[in-house]
Amino acid sequence: MKFNFNASPNLRQAQSTKRIMLELMIGLLVVFAFSLVYYNNAWGMDYAMQAVKLMVVSLVVALVTESAWAFFTKKENKFDLTYLKNYLSGSFGWITAIILTLMCKIDITPYALGVSTFFAIFFAKLLFGGFGNNIFNPAAVGRAIVFATFMGATTDVVTSATPTTMIASEFNWLVIKPEMITEMMEKLGGFKDLFIGWYPGAIGETSALIILLVGVVLAIRKVIDWRVPTIYLGSIFVLTAAIALMRGVGSYNGLPGFIWYPLLHVLTGGVVFGAIFMLTDPVTSPTSAQGRCIFALGAAIITVLIRVKANLPEGCLYSILMMNMLTPMIEKALEGKQLVLRKKASIIFGVVAVVGLGATLLAGSVVEAKEPAPQVFVSTKDADVDKFKAEVTEQFVNSDGSTTYRVKAQGYASIQKPDVYNEFEIIVKDKKIVSLTPTKVNDTEYVGDRILAEDFTKQFKDADLTKDVQVEVNDVVTGATFSTKSAVRAVKEVQNVMGN
Structure with a gap:
């Protein structure tokens, strides 16, 4: 009978397993410390304490x-x-708990994280025989x-959508036209925020800068194999550049598409975190250096395929x-x-690379690139606008000869409560709108209140009230069509009072 034996890579190092795990834990806690600084500064102490609470819950469940x-x-x-x-x-369950917590968003409930920690420890590790x-x-x-x-298990601690979720849901992981590229990068905050990690996301996965610095230290200390993150991140860059x-x-801020687009893939989601802290796990990855290289390349190919073809927010996991x-x-x-x-x-590495590149290009060729949404306008002549009730509640002449009209008009909230109105202040001079200002918006928070944006209200400036008035729905107020019609209905009511 033939027995195959592969020596653990830890046995070939001067460091003990406990020493390696201690240094790994310190690196993870450095990443966690950055997340606490971010949430405390950007969102407040309650958010930082939520992160601490989640970490404590996961650690307690793991140890129990x-x-x-x-x-x-x-x-x-x-x-x-x-x-x-x-x-x-000798079991190092707390390492699993720390990594799992850092992989989760801050709005997950402690209960959900606790249950997931139990499954991770009990079913994914202990039932297999424990660590190793x-x-x-x-x-x-x-x-x-x-x-x-x-x-769906989220707390009342709510943050905005993560970059990967937004890119996947709104931009299909592929934008070509310059105007769409600019729109997407403005929503992401640019490469500076992505690299530093100053944005909401998984608790420990946002700061590529901190994670990479920790990774360099761990590689120098022989805690992780530098080949794995290098090949993984490098392969993702090459595949997405292709x-x-x-x-x-198209280009963005002078950077050609084959530079900024792969950078976007590398800097978003859990790619950098996974490269440093998960793919390098000596227990679940091959023992030989060559095997780990093939392992990292395969993971990179699958990550890109899942992102661009399955259109999931995260392929690394x-x-x-x-x-x-x-x-x-x-x-x-x-x-x-x-x-x-x-x-x-x-030879195996080369074959995997060629097959992976071919599969990636095939998948990329059938991805539907995100196109600019067609322009949609709402006009005072639209029949739908007339369905909304409106009333001028007050009007008075200003010292400069302009007239201020205070108007209330139905909006989205009126579907459930007909007596609930949005309120506007419209200043008119020489039969042209000087300004339109929503003074009270009762429509859905974060959607209807988009009509408060200056880019929306400035569309009314200098509009001739003797003619049809129309405004664009897209971009600024996407999804807030009812509220847009409410504003236009208020303008129409002013036209009615003026006899136009």
């Missing part, structure tokens, strides 16, 4: 789960504090459970789990003397 496992699987009926301490110190025996990355399994089960060249993605399943096959293919197998490994 592992303690219970240690009790029920104790050897020779021996269980005391020394036994428990030794067990926990698990097939799947436990934190990735926990995050997948959050995606599949607890997407898509940009094939589809003719699932790429890790899928490559975890392929790790035994990679190990089997590279069994034997490593020096002899270098050529074989190079």
